[in-house]
Amino acid sequence: xxxxxxxxxxxxxxxxxxxxxxxxxxxxxxxxxxxxxxxxxxxxxxxxxxxxxxxxxxxxxxxxxxxxxxxxxxxxxxxxxxxxxxxxxxxxxxxxxxxxxxxxxxxxxxxxxxxxxxxxxxxxxxxxxxxxxxxxxxxxxxxxxxxxxxxxxxxxxxxxxxxxxxxxxxx
Numbered sequence: 441x442x443x444x445x446x447x448x449x450x451x452x453x454x455x456x457x458x459x460x461x462x463x464x465x466x467x468x469x470x471x472x473x474x475x476x477x478x479x480x481x482x483x484x485x486x487x488x489x490x491x492x493x494x495x496x497x498x499x500x501x502x503x504x505x506x507x508x509x510x511x512x513x514x515x516x517x518x519x520x521x522x523x524x525x526x527x528x529x530x531x532x533x534x535x536x537x538x539x540x541x542x543x544x545x546x547x548x549x550x551x552x553x554x555x556x557x558x559x560x561x562x563x564x565x566x567x568x569x570x571x572x573x574x575x576x577x578x579x580x581x582x583x584x585x586x587x588x589x590x591x592x593x594x595x596x597x598x599x600x601x602x603x604x605x606x607x608x609x610x611x
Contacts, residue, residue: 442553442605450593451549465548466504467590469513472541472554473500474585476534478578479561483534486527493538496520503545510545517542517550533561551594552601555582559608579611 452458453465476497483493499516502508517539524535540553559578566574586594598609 442556442601443547443549444601444604448549448597448600451547451551451597453548460548464590464593465544467587468548468551468594469500469504469541469544471582471586471590471594472544472551473497475555475558475582476500476537476541478581479530479534479537479558479565481534482530482561482565483523483527483538486531487523490523492516492523493520493535496538496542500541500544503542513542513545517546530561530565533557533564537561549597552597552605555579555598556605556608558582560606563608575608576611579609583611 447458449458449460451460451468453460453462476493480493480497483490496513496516496519499508499513503510503513520535520539520542524532524539527535534557537554537557540550540557543550544554559575559582562578563571563575583595598605602609
């Protein structure tokens, strides 16, 4: 489980009693999609005919533009997770990252799921003696992509949830 037991109001939209603006929710989804996109090739190299993770990432982006509903994006995320079911290693983690990115439309806190699974994918794709370094590089790349408007929020979320996210945010 990579979501906290108690929901952080900073990741609940204002209309549902939290403090997250729609603009920041969209930025979280775009960042999560960027994280998943960065490792998508690790899935596509193994499953070139399965476009479910790619469609999930596209759905996350389409949701931020108002082109599809939250429910459609969330469903695409579920399909990406299903694509991971019979896989292992980097390909599995990359598909999970895509699924998590699409789920941000439904629950903003899935943003760290996309990032964490992308880091796990980078680690799994690297030779064993380089896995930790590959994970740190991926983490640093992700942080460099963070828009200023959500940077402090995401970095604090990483600090708070690092332990339940396999400690992948120690970079």
